Amino acid sequence: MRQPVPLKKQSKKAQREHHARQRGSWYGISPVTRTVPNGKAYDRNRVKRAARADRGLAD
DSSP states (O other), X not given: OXXXXXXXXXXXXXXXXHHHHHSOXXXXXOGGGGOOOXXXXXXXXXXXXXXXXXXXXXX
């Protein structure tokens, strides 16, 4: 039985292949589109929606 070579002693290509195997798959889903907007950040569109809602109630 062959002894496994430590990861640090493997070539960079072999290390990249190892790490690529460790990472999971998103199965065609882009993780960038799965971000949650920050509720504390200033959102110009949220301000516009609130202004339109207030204007609709005043009529």
